[in-house]
Amino acid sequence: MLHKFCALALCMAAYAAPALAQPAFPSKPVTLVVPVPPAGILDTVARMVAPSMSQTLGQQVMIENKSGAGGNIAATAVSRAAPDGYTVLVGYSMFHVGNPSMYTNLAWDPIRDFVPVGMLAVAPHVLAVHPSVPAKTLREFVDYAKANPGKLNYATSGNGSVPHVGVELFKQQNRLDISHVPYRGAGPAMLDVAAGNVQMTVATPPSILGFVQNGKVRPLAVAAKNRLAQMPDVPTAAEAGFPGFELEAWVALFAPANTPPAAVAKLTDALKIALESPQVRKSAETAGVEIRYMPPKELDSVVRKDIEYWSKVIKTANIRAD
Known part of the structure; x- marks a missing residue:
């Protein structure tokens, strides 16, 4: 009887060993999935922060461009990826908050299927x-x-x-x-x-x-609160007599829902460190992009408010993308 008990204990230990031996995050490269082709704001900002994030995380942060269908191909892929922190969406504001109102059969939901990691930057228009x-x-x-x-x-x-x-x-x-x-x-x-x-x-x-x-x-x-350094003589819309017209595109990182909080926290910390880098800030200024770090909780609030605000504009204009 004792022999059978020992054998059972050894068997259970063998099954438990892989779980106990799982390495801490990250133990392999992290992929930032960009929903547009190379170049442009999203791709530019993602490539700005990737080297610094790689250094902080101790693993390579790679860029994968997965364009098409108004950002839905990338968003769908990331929403269905393993929630382990290794696949992260580089979210674009109107894709993330506008697509739910523009597509009738969206395969993903910005609230249900994603957890915020942090905002990177905004670009005025x-x-x-x-x-x-x-x-x-x-x-x-x-x-x-x-x-x-x-x-x-x-x-x-x-x-x-x-x-x-x-x-x-x-x-x-x-x-x-x-x-x-x-x-x-x-x-x-x-x-x-x-x-x-x-x-x-x-x-x-x-x-x-x-x-x-x-x-x-x-x-x-x-269409922003402040004039651009690259075009100092061009007034803001408010200065031109149209104070209600402000238009900023934001770029933010989102992981699949149910990603472990510890993994999200490490990604968030690495992002924050990258955005504090003088090199990243200089690159952003040259590109006409404003670095604007925002932690997960605050980003979640922005996403929810933007969904409500832009859905009204989209429905009034009857904008359909499918």
Whole structure:
């Protein structure tokens, strides 16, 4: 009988050993899944912080670009990944808080399927026009658009993007009749505006700055609280007489729901350290991005508030992405 008991005890110990021997997080590379192609705000910011996070975590932090379907391919993949901290979504504000209102059969939910890790940065947007548009200020543009209903078009980086939803908000606020022309990314959109094929656009500083500098587009206002260092002469929308128009895209990290709190905490700490790095801050300033660290609890609050706010704008404008 004693022999059988010993054998059973040894067997149980053998099964328990792997669980007890599990290494502390992280014991292998961490992947940041970016829902857009290389270049652009999300990819740029992710690559800014990856080296520092790698150093802090003691494991390589890799970038995987998984673009398509308005960010849904990446979000779905991460939501279904093992909740172990090794697969993290680089979330883009309008994908994360706007897609639930723009897609009828979304395979993921921003609250149910993800846990916040932390916010990295925000990018303001600039409203600009082709030089052929006879408007030197935002007020003149609004007056011109009202005098020419249905005759103007605006280009954005895609259907359901921050610029798209933001311009629809601006149209609602000012009762404008301007048609949307979506593109596959900010690059193609800017090229068509610079060529004069589309009259107006709203884009982030990295996408628009070169075109402003060579005179291909005319910036009218920055949809943010402060002016941009790269365009110090361009007023904010509030300074231009439109205080209700602020448009920022945020970038944040999210892990799959049920990821162990200890793993999330280590990711959060590594992110915070990276964002405090002078090199990262310098790179962000050059790219026209504002570093804005935000811990998980505060980020969760922002996500919930943004879902409520933007869902009203999206429904009023009847924006559908599927």
